[in-house]
Amino acid sequence: MLEIRILADPDEDDGSGRTVEVRLSARPRPDEDPLEDSRLFAAGDRERIVAFVAEMLERHAAALPPPRLECCRRCDRALDPQAEGDGRRPFVCRSCQRVARDPRPAGPESAGEGVEVRFLGTGDAFGAGGKRQAAIFVRALGSRLGLLLDAGPGCHAALRAEGLTSDDLGAVVLSHFHGDHYGGVPFLELDAMRSGRSEPLRIIAPPGARERLAALRDCLYRDLSIPFEEEITEALPGETIGLPAALEGGFARALAARHQPEAWAFSWKLDLGGRTVVYSGDTAFSDELIAESAAADLLIHECTSLEALPGHTSHRELEEAASRITARRVLLVHTGEDVLGATGLAFERAHDGLRVVV
Numbered sequence: 001m002l003e004i005r006i007l008a009d010p011d012e013d014d015g016s017g018r019t020v021e022v023r024l025s026a027r028p029r030p031d032e033d034p035l036e037d038s039r040l041f042a043a044g045d046r047e048r049i050v051a052f053v054a055e056m057l058e059r060h061a062a063a064l065p066p067p068r069l070e071c072c073r074r075c076d077r078a079l080d081p082q083a084e085g086d087g088r089r090p091f092v093c094r095s096c097q098r099v100a101r102d103p104r105p106a107g108p109e110s111a112g113e114g115v116e117v118r119f120l121g122t123g124d125a126f127g128a129g130g131k132r133q134a135a136i137f138v139r140a141l142g143s144r145l146g147l148l149l150d151a152g153p154g155c156h157a158a159l160r161a162e163g164l165t166s167d168d169l170g171a172v173v174l175s176h177f178h179g180d181h182y183g184g185v186p187f188l189e190l191d192a193m194r195s196g197r198s199e200p201l202r203i204i205a206p207p208g209a210r211e212r213l214a215a216l217r218d219c220l221y222r223d224l225s226i227p228f229e230e231e232i233t234e235a236l237p238g239e240t241i242g243l244p245a246a247l248e249g250g251f252a253r254a255l256a257a258r259h260q261p262e263a264w265a266f267s268w269k270l271d272l273g274g275r276t277v278v279y280s281g282d283t284a285f286s287d288e289l290i291a292e293s294a295a296a297d298l299l300i301h302e303c304t305s306l307e308a309l310p311g312h313t314s315h316r317e318l319e320e321a322a323s324r325i326t327a328r329r330v331l332l333v334h335t336g337e338d339v340l341g342a343t344g345l346a347f348e349r350a351h352d353g354l355r356v357v358v
């Protein structure tokens, strides 16, 4: 421990308050005698005081404890400054592998580097807490068009509630075929028809998307004819799909999720605007997904319940894995009633209308 104290009323003071004592004390190791040094100064002599402190630090550098760098948000450990870094992220905690600080300068949002993520729907299938169902808008800064991660029922209205419309979409990326994640697609199509969309709409989804989306549309609006081009890409697990150029490029990688097999569930890893965003979709806890999200700029992870629930991830599992989760920011979605009512969660809970820039 190192302590530097400036005493305004040292023993030698003549009572005028014009003298200060600068005192350094340090205990390099618990079993060693403390190191101490001090000197008197005139109270207003800042330059000499600063020079003295610098001189003392220099002189005792070898005996002083190594500098403690504040670590990440959760592991509470000091960082070893010799820890391996890659230049862009120079200090990584050896204990938990978290990135300690981000040397990336905070630039203006219009700089074109980074993505905005808007949480349109963060609820579960049951409408817990009155929240909308899954829909997350992701757009590279400076790009006119963004993509929609999942399209739960009512997502077209959620877009409008947040000042967006289907015209702002260049792609829709679906995690799986459960209604709370893809039931809103026909309404997006309707919305796009009404606005006279001419640009192609790309839908990137698990296998079977063409058949399932056509069946859903036919069920809701029989014989609906879409006047704009709709390009459906059925991804395979592990496949990397290039995103439309209108989104400023980037790609989406399909990661097999652990959910109900008939729903063909994927998690998605997006690379867009120079950022990495990982979205779990619906999945049981997966160490592979946690590894995929290592040092990602944002991990959006489902947290359906506090305790284990088949096919979903619980808060307890995420909490137990917290030291291995190295994404720069983690936001919880698909949150059920008990998670919404809980305090002291291990990670930040997203809410409808939340906008973040990473």
Ligand SMILES: [Zn+2]
Pocket: 124, 125, 178, 180, 181, 282, 334
């Ligand atoms: Zn769901």
Ligand SMILES: [Zn+2]
Pocket: 176, 178, 259, 263, 282
């Ligand atoms: Zn599901």
